Amino acid sequence: MKRRDFIKQSLSASAVLVGGGYASFDMLRQNNLAIPIPVEHRASQAAAKVLNAANPTSDEGIMIQTLTEQIVHPPVHAQSRPALAYEQHKTDQLQADVTIAQAETAPIIEQPIEEIVLTKEQASNKNVEIAKPEGSAKTVQEKITNFETNFNDDVILTEANYKLLVDTLERINRVQDYVGFGNFNVISFDDALKYAKYSPRIGAFTESELQFLDFMFDYDSSQLGFLGEKVISKQTNVIPDKEVVKMPGTGHYVFRGHPEEFYKKIRGEVGDSLILTSGVRNVVKQYQLFMAKTVQASGNLSRASRSLAPPGHSYHAIGDFDVGQVGGGLQNFTAAFASTDEFKRLQDLGYVQIRYTANNKLGVRYEPWHIRVV
Numbered sequence: 001m002k003r004r005d006f007i008k009q010s011l012s013a014s015a016v017l018v019g020g021g022y023a024s025f026d027m028l029r030q031n032n033l034a035i036p037i038p039v040e041h042r043a044s045q046a047a048a049k050v051l052n053a054a055n056p057t058s059d060e061g062i063m064i065q066t067l068t069e070q071i072v073h074p075p076v077h078a079q080s081r082p083a084l085a086y087e088q089h090k091t092d093q094l095q096a097d098v099t100i101a102q103a104e105t106a107p108i109i110e111q112p113i114e115e116i117v118l119t120k121e122q123a124s125n126k127n128v129e130i131a132k133p134e135g136s137a138k139t140v141q142e143k144i145t146n147f148e149t150n151f152n153d154d155v156i157l158t159e160a161n162y163k164l165l166v167d168t169l170e171r172i173n174r175v176q177d178y179v180g181f182g183n184f185n186v187i188s189f190d191d192a193l194k195y196a197k198y199s200p201r202i203g204a205f206t207e208s209e210l211q212f213l214d215f216m217f218d219y220d221s222s223q224l225g226f227l228g229e230k231v232i233s234k235q236t237n238v239i240p241d242k243e244v245v246k247m248p249g250t251g252h253y254v255f256r257g258h259p260e261e262f263y264k265k266i267r268g269e270v271g272d273s274l275i276l277t278s279g280v281r282n283v284v285k286q287y288q289l290f291m292a293k294t295v296q297a298s299g300n301l302s303r304a305s306r307s308l309a310p311p312g313h314s315y316h317a318i319g320d321f322d323v324g325q326v327g328g329g330l331q332n333f334t335a336a337f338a339s340t341d342e343f344k345r346l347q348d349l350g351y352v353q354i355r356y357t358a359n360n361k362l363g364v365r366y367e368p369w370h371i372r373v374v
């Protein structure tokens with residue numbers, strides 16, 4: 001049986017348990033959302049190949065903004081050292097002829113400030129109190145205005161699935177430690193599986209974790225209340241190296257061509273105090289952010305989706321990027337960014353093409369920092 005068919009069958013079986021008959025996902029909502037754990041063994045073909053052509057390239061992952069006092073929590077894995085990761089990779093390699101990327105002079109990497117910041121404790125705590133619905137909303141507008149509220153019809157993970165989410169997120173974070181912050185933005189799902197399988201420091205993804213990731217990717221996000229388009233149809237989406245270019249000093253990439261030119265143009269006109277705060281994000285990176293947001297939202301997937309596009313739904317995978325004020329920290333990812341001189345300048349120049357406006361119909365909060373490119 002194909003794995004996907006198996007998922008469907010298992011979901012139906014779960015639904016039967018829940019509802020005493022055929023049931024849709026609607027019946028699995030709120031505190032009853034159940035994700036089946038497969039019993040059949042799944043050979044990971046992607047992971048069966050020996051890592052050979054995929055030596056991680058050098059990644060300086062330079063800090064883009066000075067940590068300010070606004071930052072209450074230090075970024076997770078702030079001390080990640082890719083150069084050591086490559087050494088470890090060398091040790092881990094299963095084929096003698098794998099050549100290793102030139103070792104760096106081991107700089108201490110500081111991770112740029114991102115939209116979602118979790119402490120190490122938050123990222124690994126499996127015993128949180130799962131979100132409880134606390135109110136209803138009649139309109140999409142009401143929900144996006146109060147985007148951090150737990151609404152009655154929100155989809156919320158069960159405790160068991162929350163634990164699985166945390167396990168999976170921890171492993172994904174170890175992949176990021178291993179490949180470096182910049183590379184992690186663009187690596188494919190299959191590459192992440194390979195790195196995990198062949199590095200004991202990461203450890204292979206378990207069947208349950210893979211099942212969970214499949215579930216998240218295939219889930220109909222409109223059920224969460226997220227009405228944006230699915231722009232990436234395949235979990236295994238590959239972003240070729242030659243299509244992206246790293247913006248020095250940011251740890252982030254933009255696509256070559258129009259996005260690169262557009263970024264350089266607006267920065268040229270607004271000034272150096274405007275900086276790329278998030279660029280190209282492939283599926284694995286979007287998983288990481290969405291799952292971290294779900295942790296912040298105590299397992300409430302709908303609440304997470306009001307702040308962050310679910311995997312496959314982010315325009316960061318095809319051209320959009322975020323900008324902020326140098327030194328702006330986490331405020332760059334709040335409505336406060338709209339009050340900065342940088343934003344006003346962007347607006348005056350007519351460059352503001354906001355993807356998620358204050359009254360969007362897509363179920364997403366206002367994001368003045370997110371620049372629509374495609």
Ligand SMILES: [Zn+2]
Nearest residue numbers: 278321322370
């Ligand atoms: Zn964005």
